[in-house]
Amino acid sequence: MSLYEQYPLSVYNSLTKKKEKFVPITPGRVGMYVCGPTVYSDVHLGNVRTFTTFDGFFRYFRYMGYKVRYVRNITDVGHLVGDADEGEDKIAKKARLDALEPMEVVQKYTNGFHDVMKIFNALSPSIEPTATGHIVEQIEAIKTIIDNGYAYEKAGSVYFNVRKYNEDFKYGELSGRNVDDMLSNTRALAGQDQKNDPLDFALWKKAESGHLMHWPSPWSEGFPGWHLECSAMSTKYLGQTFDIHGGGMDLKFPHHEAEIAQNKGCNHEGGARYWVHGNMLTVNGRKMAKSEGNGFTPEELITGNHKLLERGYSPMTVRFFMLQSHYASTLDFSNAALQAAEKGNKKLMASLALIEKLAAPGTGAVNAEKSAELKTSIEDALRNLSDDFNTAKALASLFEVGTKINTWYQNPAELAVIDPEVFAFAIQHFKGIISEVLGLVPEDADSTDSSLLDGTLNVLIELRNQAKFSKNYALSDKIRDDLKNIGVQLKDEKGGATSYTID
RNA sequence: GAACAUGUAGCCAAAUUGGUAAGGCAGAAGUCUGCAAAACUUCUAACUGCGGGUUCGAAUCCCGCCAUGUUCUCCA
Structure with a gap:
């Protein structure tokens, strides 16, 4: 019997706004899509949190015995600066400013992103597709949506017809917006805009002269709309309907809402069955933003080279810190909180290291009560992980086990009364949860010398x-x-x- | 202006299918130690933002207010 059957997962589904039993489409297998970064600048800490969260989901599924396909894209085109319709492509803009090929920009920040993910011990996804590598799929999707009557062409660009879509489906089901009101409150635009309706969004944009990234299409030389890539690539690699779609809370609207509309506009059904959203990061109670001057980078956090940081904090300290809160809660960065996390992490890792030095269990008369207590603690940790990936709660149980390990080390007589089978079970999962699910590894000084x-x-x-x-x-x-x-x-x-x- | 979240001890934070509040850090005492450090044991600390309501019973549900966050709209 697999672990996922013994400790079945419940997950909070943003789509239904309820915690639900997780039942994958194919028994024993999980397909998960997560919106990856737009690679036009250095990754920021908010990205790190989101991807650490879903790295945790990925690790959890594998540990519990599922086969997982984890798809996390790289957005390397089509994300517009400023207004959704009139802005410039972020990557093209950056390339123009720095006099680089757009793909140089993409490569540079993709590399940087991978480096940072590695530092924080996030596993690579199973597939990491790029938007530019799937232009063909996106064009095909647009054709289908037009054929289905949910999109229209205007001067070489193609827009999704939200009003029409909303007649057949419900636009706004994910973000809880009353789109009927939004639609009835907006009048037809006075001709400056190509869109029939302000709520419509671009599936394909005709490239202006001088625009650096463009591809041929039936409608114009241009580029795909930002939302489309995720629909196209999730469908390609996970199927029309798949298990989990993850991303940051800030992507709920319009990005994820548009994704759902595109999926259904294409296939009349489909998309993800469970939507999971990670929450935002704040610093000293304020949102992390350039305008607040509190947006330190992952590197600055590690080196401590920022005016808000008293000193640097190691990647594992940061990872532990993030795991100590629930992924769906906002998480506040402060020096005091990070220092507390640092100590907590050290304490847990010290207990882990002590396991090697323990005497043999069960050499005396087995104490059933103490053995059962141990078993409960470690099973609680597994149950807590299965309860909407509650790492904070799981850590609390792990600390209980850690305390026992410390006691056994100091007083082997306490270990002598523990049932060896229970001990083996507990140690296996204590180690396994910490290193494989939570991804916390010892941070030794350089091992070179x-x-x-x-x-x-x-x-x-x-x-x-x-x-x-x-x-x-x-x-x-x-x-x-x-x-x-x-x-x-x-x-x-x-x-x-x-x-x-x-x- | 709107939608959706959040508000729990000095700090971070869990519990939100209602049943009198995990854990980490900090603080106190003790054990161990030449003294420390670490660890262990015990203890301290929350009328769960404010004000109402439903209920035998609410952090958890409902209403109002305040604050913070995300997103959107309008205006500039």
């Missing part, structure tokens, strides 16, 4: 022990204090051995 460093430290530890033995505490404390000042913490263990940790 580790043997040299280890040897050097052992010499110092030996010298200090000699000083201690001769009760020269002034010297022994000086060695310890000086090492602490450069980031090495010595710990005198119970048996007389001395260990060290490096910050």
